[in-house]
Every structure is written in structure tokens, then in C-alpha cells.
Amino acid sequence: MIEFRKVSKKYDGPNGVQALSDLTLTIRDGEFVFIIGDSGAGKSTLIKLLMGEEKPSEGSVLVDGVNVGKMTSWQLPRYRRHFGVIFQDFRLLQDYTVYDNVAFAQRVAGATRRGMAKRIPKLLAHVGLEDKQKSFPSQLSGGEQQRVALARAVVNGPQYLLADEPTGNLDPANSAEVMRLLEDFNRSGTTVIVVTHDVAMVNQLRKRVVTLKDGQVFTDISEGGYQHA
């Protein structure tokens, strides 16, 4: 379970932005949640706090009861392995093949070569890229690259899947395919959190929708649609 308890975040510096103000939010295990809001609403900060990249100025972020803001730099890597993350710009390693991009995440987690050889082809088949294992990212379409990123995010069987604007650079067909896969992983027990601007997708899937405005929860509706804050 993820809990934001009265979290505020003000960035350092003379023009330090107040990104979150007294935000409280709970996401239970196995949920599929959209987090929406205008630019500057605090969506990115929410992800950074969750990943331990930033610490809250006030309040606490608890994941399975553990206070993320209090973790040391040595504890964070192991904690982050509970998360799979995908980004709008895919963030694949350009000089690695599709297989190696996914293997990279497994290697980081200490998997054996044999373990990788067993898991990765199956996973790539699951996301429809079984024949692209030896291709490089530059040889793939945007949709294919996002599916590689998705495979990389889930290869270690994370408890949480965090998607930051996953369809931002995709056409409707590819967006639908990525969302279908996210739902698929959610059905198998992974908690999915999607930060997005994709109105059509949010309206179509009818999942829980949390709208942020000025660093606070503006609305929180289960089976909601896109709310303009």
C-alpha cells in the first residue's frame, strides 16, 4: 500500500516552487489509478517522492509501512526494485539491443544469465516483440519502444508499475496496446499508477482517477473520467 500523509514539497532555492501542499492519498495494493492534472499540478513531484528521488518537506510517504523519505542512499536501490517505471520518452539504452535493454534491468537485480535467457524471450513474446530481440531501439516504432520499456519495467516482477505519460508519444492504436498491457499486468496483481494527460484513455478505461491541482488532491473518483481541474 502507498500512503501520502499530509505531504508538502517545496523545492530549494530563492524561487523555490511549492509543488505539493498537504497532500493525502492512499493507493491500495492491486489498484489501477490514473493521476491527472495540469502542468505544475505536482504529478512529477509525486513520482519523484515515491521513487525516493526527492524527500518531502513535510509529511511522509509510506510504502508498505516504510517511510521512503527516511531511507538512506544505500537502502533506496533495493526499495526501487519493488517498482517498474516507464516514461513518455521510453528511456531505452540506444546502444543496447531489445534483449539487452530488458536484461539490463535483470542484471541490476542480480539475475543469472540462465535466468535471463529463460525469462526475457517469454516476456518479449508477451508484449509482441519476440522477433525484435536483436533490434536496436532506433530500428523500432514508438509503440514498440514503449513495449520494450514496459518489458524492462516488469521483468523483475515489481509490486508497483509506475507509468509517467506512457502514451504521450504514441498514436491511438499504440496507446491502446500499451494500456491493454498495463491492464494485463494489473490483472496479474501489479498495482498500476499512470500519470497522464490522455483524456480519451482515462475516459475509456473507467478506473480510479485522482486529479491534482496546485499540489493537492482536487478530486478522487473511482471508475471516473477525465476531470479538468
Place this chain on the structure above:
Amino acid sequence: MRNLPYLLGQGLKNILRHVGPSIFSLSIMIFTIFLFDGASAIMLNINNFVREAEENVGVTVFFDEGLSEEEILKIGEKLSDYPDIQRMKFTTAQEAWENYKKVYFAGNEHLAEGYSDNNPLANSASFEIFLSDIGKQMEFVEYARSVEGVRRVNYSNVVADGLGSVAQVLQTGTVIILAVLLVVAVSLISNSIALTISMRREEIHIMRYIGASNAFIRSPLVLEGVIIGLLGALIPLGVMWFGYPAVVDHIKEKYANLVNIFGFITREQLFKFIAPISVALGVGIGLLGSFFSIKKHLKA
């Protein structure tokens, strides 16, 4: 440990990603360690010369005319009170004359027959004294001169003073130059690694998000420094391995007279000293360079 081959590969890849700065750092490393190796070779040989000089060059003490052998031996006992004496060799006046004849009348022994009853070197009984520390030679000479019955003290300070001061100048000069070069080498390796960090910033960011440990992220950077450092040590050691015997042979050929007096240390003796220190120096500089760079450019 399982990831070591992968991490090593990454370290090498990092070096090849920016060949220019890597080669520049490597060149400075090679120069630094070669300077250390070369200076060590000269210093070790000078030490060897001095040690041989200490063993072979003695101080000769002559005594007042008319003293009996018994009286001279008594003075010898007094001389032997000096603490840094390694050994003393007594030569009687008769032995001195015999030695002289062997050298100067060789082949014409009959010419010396005229002196058979009258030793022309009657007052040349002497003690040849070898010190355990050649640096104390002048102090001993002063001491010997102060002993009653001593007429003359022969010594050579060319070897002791000359080699001593050459070694001193060389050592000081080398230490200063090495210190400067070490700082330059560390900062160049550090810059080379900073370049890797900036080129791989995106990759490092991804690594963090997928839960790579600090060790996993840093190891290739540390290994990059260590590989440059190690190569920077092994290349000059290779040059020394082949170059040292060639230089020694050349000196032996050109300065045969000098070489007959002093022996050079062998390549094996030299490497016993320079190999471990050079490798430690190379790896140490590499580690230090990567440490500074990681600390400055890579926040946990």
C-alpha cells in the same frame, strides 16, 4: 561478483567512448610512472655503488716515523674504538714493500734487490679501515687525525661526497616532479571519468530508477580509472623490462673503466622494487581519480 565480467566490460567501453581524453590521461600516467621507474633505477644503482664503495674504499692511516710494530698495533686498538668500523686490515712495512715490488718491479724483480736490507718503505706500516657507513668517513678521518702517533690519513671523498650529493639532488628533484605529476594524473583521470558520467547521465538515471545499487553504478567508473592506471603502470614497466638491460649494456660498453669499479643491479633486483610500487601507484591514482570524480559528479 557475478556481474564482474559485465562491469569490467563496461569500464573498458567507457574508455573507448572517449578515446581522446582516455589516451591523454593514459599518456600522463605512463610518463609519471616511467619517471618513477627511471629515477628508481638510477637511485637503486647509486645506492648499489655507494654500498660497494663502502665495502671497497677504505681509509688508510699511516703512523709517525720510528714507531715499533707493537706501538702501531696499540694505536690501531685506539682507532678501532670508533663505533662505525666494519673491518680493519693491518699492513706491516715489510708487506707494504712486498706489495709495492709486485706492482712496480713486475718482471724486473732484480732491480729491487739493491734494497734487500733497507726497506725504503720502513715507515709505511698502515691500517686500512673500512667503515660500515661511508657517510661517516670525514668524521672518522678527523677522529683518526686526533689520535696520537698518527702521521697521515689517506682517504677519498670523491665517491662518498659525489654519489651522495648526486643521489640527494636526484631524489629531491624526482620527488617534486613526481608530486606535481601525480596531482596532474589524478585530475586528468578524474576529468576523464567526469566525461563518462556526463555522457552516461541518462543511462545512470535509468539505472537508478530500475534499482541499480550504488556499487553497480559506480563500479564501471572505478574500473575505468583502475584500467587506465594499471595500463599506465604496465606499459612503462614493459619499457623498463626491455630498456634497462639495453641501457646498462650501453653504459658498460661506453664507460668500461667505471663499470669495472662499480656493478649495476640486475633487472630482477630492479623489478622487485619498481614492479609492485608502480602497479600500486597506477591503481592508486586510478582509484583516487575515480573517487574524486564520483564524489563530485555522481550523487547517490
